[in-house]
Amino acid sequence: MTEYRRILLDGAVVDVVRDGELLVAGDGRTVDVETAVHLPPVVPSKIIAVHLNYTSRVEEFGTALPASPTFFQKPTSALNAHRGAVVRPERCNWLNYEGEIAIVIGRTCRNISPDAAGDYIAGYTIANDYGLHDFRDTDAGSMLRVKGSDTLCPLGPGLVDDWDFRGKTIRLTVNGEVKQQASTDEMEWDMHYLVADIARTITLNPGDVLLSGTPANSRTVYPGDVVEVEVEGLGKLTNHIVSGPVPIRDDVGAQPTESEEVLSTAQGGDWPLRGVRKPR
Incomplete structure (x- = not known):
């Protein structure tokens, strides 16, 4: 490798x-x-993410996987890097981590089979698919502001080729404490399947990134926290959380909310809420 x-x-x-x-x-x-x-180790023309893929995440929310993957898109302006600051805007409280593995496309890819997908993958890197759940009430369909706000897509530290995604451990820590841990064997749809699914109707270009899902226990982080995602064979992606000095404008658009859906999603789908850590 x-x-x-x-x-x-x-x-x-x-x-x-x-x-x-x-x-x-x-x-x-x-x-x-x-x-x-x-x-960021690559310069993608698009970043596409799967909603649910890990069994533990599905069980945590008490739901069921759809018959096939569903996806959303993060703008490239959300890109961040190893050791970069992840910004929680002022007037927003519910910023969550999601440790993930990112697939990086190596050559133009369109209408391929899952068996052929590996030939179109340049390699893999680590991602943290941060979500700003304060906007979940208004952007739940598109996830645009929830997942696409500036700095919310750290990638890195490097792109590793010839890496076998099977049976690998992904682990996320906050201030050194393990918060997420799973095996890639827990994924319902593997890396090759995800690439082939998207490429049926969307041309994937060299450098494009597909985020492959997160395991259970995505939770809220706060300014001053250090978040690390470690993947066996890919290294460790480190970021720290900071508070943005400029508040979300209140003279345009939907405003940050703290509805039951926002709080439940941020804290893992527990209804009713118990022991919710108050924002600071």
Whole structure:
């Protein structure tokens, strides 16, 4: 397996390859993994995410999977990187993590079978599909502001090729405490199936990203929290939560809400709510 990253090196965007604890540029320059300024490892034309895929997540919400996957889209302006700050806007309280594995397309892909999908995948990276549930009452159908607000799609730290997604552990921690943990074998639809499903009617271009779902226990995080997603063979994606200094405008559009649906979704689908941690 080879791990590719994109970093800022002496003010320029540079593609590098990981070699132990060093990142090596094509011109021979090196930078330490721990001191590098990371960028998202790919530049997608679109980011597509599946709603539900992990068995534990379905059971947590007391629902059932549909007959086939359903999807939503995150704008590319939501992209963030390893060690980047995830911004919770002022007047919003219910920002949740969702540790995921991201599929990265390697060549133009359209109307392929699941068996052929692997040939169109460049590799995999780690994602955190943050959700701003304050807007869930108005955007539940599109998930546009819920999942597409600025900074809510960290990817990284690198793109790993020749990685076998089967039987791998995904684990998310908040301030060092494990909050999510599952095996990829818990997914109803594997990576190849997801790619083939979308590519039936949507052309996937090199660099495009598909988010493959999150396990149970997505919960709210707060300014000052450090969130890490670790995937066996892909490394660890680290981000920290900050409070945005500018409040959500109240002179246009739907306003943040704290309805029963918002609170229940943010806290894991428990009705009635018990022991909800108050926002700070």
